[in-house]
Amino acid sequence: MFTFPAETRFYSRCLSDLAFPRASTVAELGSGDGTAVIAALRDHPDVTVSGIERDPVSAQAAKQAIASAGITGYHVACGDFMLHRPPGRMLVANPPYMPSCPDAPEDVAPMLAQCDGGPTGGEASIALLGLGYEDVMLLVAGHADPIAVLSAARGAGYEVAGWLARPFGFGALHPPVMNVLRGLANGPGILHRVVVCPGRSSVEARRPGW
Ligand SMILES: C[S@@+](CC[C@H](N)C(=O)[O-])C[C@H]1O[C@@H](n2cnc3c(N)ncnc32)[C@H](O)[C@@H]1O
Secondary structure: OOOOHHHHHHHHHHHHHHHHOOOOOEEEEOOOOOOOHHHHHHOOOOOOOEEEEOOHHHHHHHHHHHHHHOOOOEEEOOOOHHHOOOOOOOEEEEOOEOOOOOOOOOOOOOHHOEEEOOOOOOHHHHHOOOOOOOOOEEEEOOOHHHHHHHHHHOOOOOOOOOOOOOOOOOHHOOOHHHHHHHHHHOOOOEEEEEEEEEEEEEEEEEEOOO
């Protein structure tokens, strides 16, 4: 089961601040244990979400969490989103974003397999952008060819309506990610922190050597 609480909290905040204010019917790829959507629905009780989660353990955990929270507008089924494609005006996901790593160490291999987003890590997101949902809210990983992901979004007719950014430190877990991050750090500069609040935003970029 995917467990990265800081990332799940960030996904939940993106749902609450960016996605749910813009759509009342939502399809979700990869519900995990369900906590992100459950928390965001507290601020948006009229939104209904159909989640599809491929990992049976996670799907079961999500169903239990939904029942415990007494939420009626969130349903999670176990399966492959690409086959089921639940209805909804908006597609949301914290999609798989790790570059494929067939020779991953045994202790992290199962988690990485769950998060395998294709050769660069961005291919799973690009596939989602081709499904034809009216609106899409995706977490886009900085190491997973975000330029290709955003280009695919533009090619599919989407425009950026809002965004949030947050740094995460998990490169050491996965050498291919570390290599991409090293390449970025050796480039002209790296986007370090972005703070967005109503009516105001600030961006701090740091040079290599941080
Ligand atoms: C990065 S995790 C995010 C989990 C959760 N949304 C969160 O943010 O805590 C990606 C999740 O997508 C699931 N997943 C990957 N590919 C899927 C697919 N084709 N259909 C359904 N679920 C999928 C994985 O099992 C995993 O739980």
